[in-house]
Amino acid sequence: MEQQRKSFTSWVMQTYQDSLGGKDISTVAPFSNSYLTDDAIQQTMEESFSICIGSQLKMTHSIRIFVDDVWNLCKSNPSSPERLQTALSLYTSSLSGLVLLVDNRLNLYTGNTQRLSKICEISPEFHFPPFDQQLTTIRQKILNPEVSRKRTPTDYMIDDTVPRSTITEDQNTGDIVLPTGTCYLTRHSNLKQVHTVFHLVSTLSEIQNEISSRDLLLIGLKSALKIAAENNIDNVIVPLFLTHILDSKMDHSWCVKRAEIVFKCIKGFLIEIGSTGTSTSKTFHFILPKSTSQATFQSISSLLPSIFRIPCPMVLDQ
Numbered sequence: 001m002e003q004q005r006k007s008f009t010s011w012v013m014q015t016y017q018d019s020l021g022g023k024d025i026s027t028v029a030p031f032s033n034s035y036l037t038d039d040a041i042q043q044t045m046e047e048s049f050s051i052c053i054g055s056q057l058k059m060t061h062s063i064r065i066f067v068d069d070v071w072n073l074c075k076s077n078p079s080s081p082e083r084l085q086t087a088l089s090l091y092t093s094s095l096s097g098l099v100l101l102v103d104n105r106l107n108l109y110t111g112n113t114q115r116l117s118k119i120c121e122i123s124p125e126f127h128f129p130p131f132d133q134q135l136t137t138i139r140q141k142i143l144n145p146e147v148s149r150k151r152t153p154t155d156y157m158i159d160d161t162v163p164r165s166t167i168t169e170d171q172n173t174g175d176i177v178l179p180t181g182t183c184y185l186t187r188h189s190n191l192k193q194v195h196t197v198f199h200l201v202s203t204l205s206e207i208q209n210e211i212s213s214r215d216l217l218l219i220g221l222k223s224a225l226k227i228a229a230e231n232n233i234d235n236v237i238v239p240l241f242l243t244h245i246l247d248s249k250m251d252h253s254w255c256v257k258r259a260e261i262v263f264k265c266i267k268g269f270l271i272e273i274g275s276t277g278t279s280t281s282k283t284f285h286f287i288l289p290k291s292t293s294q295a296t297f298q299s300i301s302s303l304l305p306s307i308f309r310i311p312c313p314m315v316l317d318q
Contacts, residue, residue, distance in 0.1 A: 007126055012087055045288075045297045051308040053270045061270060062283040063308070065301060067292050070244050073098060073237060075119045076192035087189050090127065096235040097196040097228050099221065101244060104201050106139055106176035106184075108132055112244070116197065120190060127189035134186045139176055142167060180206055181220030185227060196233055198224035207243045208250070211261060217242055218265050225269050229282075238262070240286040240300070252296050259300045262286075263307045 046066035052058050076082055089095065103111040108131075120131040128134070166179040178184075182201040188194060200220050211217055221242070228236050241250070241258045250258075266284060288297065304310075 012084065045292070045294065047301050049304060049308070049310055052311055053267070053309070054274050059270075059274050059281065060311070061281055063304065064283070064285045065240070065288065065297070065304070066285065067288045067290060067297060069290050070098070070100070070237075070239065070287055071115065071119065073193045073287075074116065074191045075122065082192050086191065086193055086195065087127075090189055090195060093232060094235065095195045095231075095233045096193060096237065097198055097224075097233040098194045098237045099198045099200055099224050099239060101202050101207070101239060101242065102199045104178050104180070104182075104203060105170070105173075106135060106142075106178060107173075108135065113199065120188065123190040125188065125190050128187045131186060131188070138184050142176055143169075179216070181216035181223070183220050183224045183227065194237070196228070196231075198227065200224055202242070208247070210257070211242075213261065213265065213268075218261070221262075221265060222269055225266075226273075229273055232280075234280055235283045235285065237285040237287055238266075240288055244289060246289045246291045252293070252299070255292070255296045256299050256303065259286075260303060260307070263304060267307060 046064070048065075049063045051061050051063055053061060086096070100112055100116065102113050105111075108114060108117045113135075117131055125131070129137070167182075168177045169175070170177055178201045180202055184199050186197050186199065188197065191197075200217070202217055202220075206217060221238070225236065228234075240262055241255060242262065243250070246255070270282070288300075
């Protein structure tokens with residue numbers, strides 16, 4: 001462990017020096033636009049809210065709604081200041097998690113898992129096991145019934161609410177086939193703004209169809225949020241439509257309905273953990289696909305106050 005910490009410290013210092021580019025610390029503006037990507041500068045559809053949950057014991061949480069490409073939160077230059085900041089916060093209470101929709105095959109060669117794997121290869125992983133090794137460990141735990149599955153990132157968490165009988169193995173490819181709603185977790189120190197990725201299994205047909213509060217996809221989302229809460233991951237990025245892209249079937253009405261049911265799912269989750277008395281303030285970043293229209297964004301922003309209680313400032317007459 002001590003050697004691992006020393007290697008990590010050495011990498012942080014080297015990355016910090018690279019980010020300065022040989023300049024004096026005093027010559028670097030703390031919030032310079034040079035640190036922002038073109039996408040970040042052009043991004044205008046974003047809004048933040050504070051919400052209150054609970055009647056007697058109130059807890060305040062933060063919600064941010066914004067439009068962006070989910071991969072902009074993961075991919076970065078190895079020496080970027082944002083990646084350095086993310087790495088430095090590994091030992092703090094400011095851990096961040098991303099809910100990533102993936103297909104039902106546990107491998108490195110299909111869908112969003114393949115794309116995440118390629119992003120992880122851009123920068124070396126000095127702190128946690130490589131991404132492919134983490135997936136291999138998850139696979140071994142699934143195939144070995146004697147290994148108990150625990151809700152802890154140290155053991156490469158696999159959602160223990162999913163019955164083993166619903167997990168199968170493709171005899172042709174050898175891939176593990178997971179049911180919709182399964183959630184498994186990987187850890188990273190080489191991504192731009194994310195420490196933990198919650199891989200939520202879904203299929204295209206299930207994403208496009210209308211869902212209810214008892215849908216397996218929403219149950220899986222709640223499992224991911226519970227895992228985050230149990231491991232003190234208080235900043236969670238959630239795809240509000242439970243998809244990272246919009247197709248022709250996902251019109252304005254579909255988007256508003258999907259946002260409403262996800263908002264209500266989050267509210268139910270916050271009420272549930274708030275009843276335990278041990279909850280801490282959470283921040284949810286709801287990301288919308290880049291093709292989201294201005295009208296849809298405004299409708300969703302207007303929808304949120306009808307679901308959550310938003311504190312209003314008291315204005316005193318002078």
